[in-house]
Amino acid sequence: MSDHHSPAAGSLAGIRVIDLTRVISGPFCTQILGDHGAEVIKVESPGRGDVVRAQGNMVNGFSWYFAQFNRNKRSMTLDLRHEAGKAVLHRLLEEADVLVENFRPGVLAKMGLDDETLRAQYPRLVVGRINGFGSTGPYRDRPAYDFIAQAMSGFMGVNGPADGEPMRAAPPISDMVASQNLAFGICAALVRRERSGQGDIVETALTNGLIGMMGYLAAEFFATDRVPARTGNDHPMLYPYGLFRASDGEVAIAPSNDAMVERLLKALGMLYLLDDERFADNTRRMANREALRECLTEVTETRSVDAWIDHLNRAGVPCGRVHDLRETFADPQVQAQQMRIELDQGELGRIPVTGFPVKMQEAPAAVHHPVPRLGEHTREVLAELGLDDGELRALEAQGVI
């Protein structure tokens, strides 16, 4: 076993999370909480469970897509439309610190768990929710999906080649940014609860998360009242920056300020370019981007990508290779950082997934549980709640679990 299968308690040890979410945004959030030690109980509908269990790349009937978002959880089945199922959910909430859901706005209320009820019955509970557009406003009831959030947030509008159409990011980035926002928000609310005793209702939306990432592009629009242009792999405010042709491929080079540009030109043996009035400062370099690109390429294409990466890094210039995912996971730095780990899935063997981006020295993230089978822990969780065998059999007979 590698050392990421650590028995050490994570930062969120002792925090119990009831997870009603499915698909991506919610499960990724609760996985982050689980990675850091929270006890996550994934509540799934009997029969099929989370739809992602049957999606993406399946190997021996097991979805590796599902595996990316559902380690460090136990799974129980529960029919939340059934009165007996709702009663069990209340039992779960009595023992819980956090409830997470990503239903459309209003769905949880229809199950009897409107905000007022949650606050009144579970004043210490932190409720986390993700939806498409927010639970207030004219679009609150619209169906949502990552691609639509990428389109409506303005994110696609700034992305893509200068001469091409608006372009989505390949990962479902609105989902995953929302997951991160909610994981943060839940923990911030837990910090407050430790001090005040009071829970909170925390919400984020796919669109809002991406709007919050607009940073200097939003600043450009606000300051100039002009919509930022799409610039592909060029930076809108800096040059040189981008992909440069080497003898056997392309090298990404990104000096972030004048001092680094000087280091780059020195390393290329082209310091004299700073005496060329076309390239004397960043503003003029931006205006004469194509001319400077030609000058630089005359030199960069004389040596290999590896040679430049070695040489420029020594010179203190940020640079690197554009990796495909095979190269990324084979990279010695990525391996040193354990960004590919393996889950022991028993009969299914050891299954690779991405590792932990947040490293802690005292209470590190770890694999506490592999990916659960649907309902694998139903009886275990209900027994912990104090339900006896008769009650369990009755719930089974009714199809509630």
Added chain:
Amino acid sequence: MSDHHSPAAGSLAGIRVIDLTRVISGPFCTQILGDHGAEVIKVESPGRGDVVRAQGNMVNGFSWYFAQFNRNKRSMTLDLRHEAGKAVLHRLLEEADVLVENFRPGVLAKMGLDDETLRAQYPRLVVGRINGFGSTGPYRDRPAYDFIAQAMSGFMGVNGPADGEPMRAAPPISDMVASQNLAFGICAALVRRERSGQGDIVETALTNGLIGMMGYLAAEFFATDRVPARTGNDHPMLYPYGLFRASDGEVAIAPSNDAMVERLLKALGMLYLLDDERFADNTRRMANREALRECLTEVTETRSVDAWIDHLNRAGVPCGRVHDLRETFADPQVQAQQMRIELDQGELGRIPVTGFPVKMQEAPAAVHHPVPRLGEHTREVLAELGLDDGELRALEAQGVI
């Protein structure tokens, strides 16, 4: 004043953060903490301060780019290379809950604050750090920059048009994802500290954060040993999905499962397409993507974008318009969600910035402080630490503050 200028305490009220960061990744992280009530003291070098103060779109000498990442902080100047400056930093840390830094690995240690010293002298302190590649491994000392992290993480490799080059995301997404990861990690460590009394050292890296976002694309690679293809605005696993031509522009449509595809076809009056063997299930629709796109476009191009958005949303099909940033911030939903807010910058007027993506009902995020001038709060902060006028004057005379 609008209601986001709330005097209410946020979730992190009472948490004091010493912020040594600059540029984007660190300042965005500490701004998130400040938005939610933490007291953030931004420590800047005397004279110039954070380089972003002089970058991006400047209006009346004030950087709107800087404003995007530095509300809800106080600013003090301090020369950390000076012995007297280091002594002041120790005074600050004695009263602090969190220290955040985004120096290259080893720089803080050179200032005398190596991990052992931090743990020994400040056992309750949560130390948060962001760097390029992680503080261990062969690339730990390489200079880093967002573009390089996008390239080396595999993120660019999956992004972009199917027939084009690997493409960066327009926002500095590796910085901003790292900011979110660190904000989460700091809060998780604070939850543990409330319970155990022990601090922690929390780290994230630009590359690691993006690798953590590879989700189902990583799963595809792990499961098939094939590198995922770039697919532009098409989804690698679903069709229909993407931009469709309407009479006056394009409409983004993304039904996420078979039931929604049926709703879409019904809403288009084309339910008969499901009887066409080329389109009977998702696998066959993927194989006959171009043929189906042509069929659908024959209908979508007969009506306007607005008409389709109204009609398809009523039918329960996720859809929307590709907004540029002007359209995004003019959108009634974005306004209802207050994703554009204004900072009262005194003589500079009211300056718009993006709003809070994480909404809390009991302890909402708020503007507690506008963007500080360089060193605006130096004397205030030092006086709170108990330094008297003579000590302040001596520090000034030495150029330490």
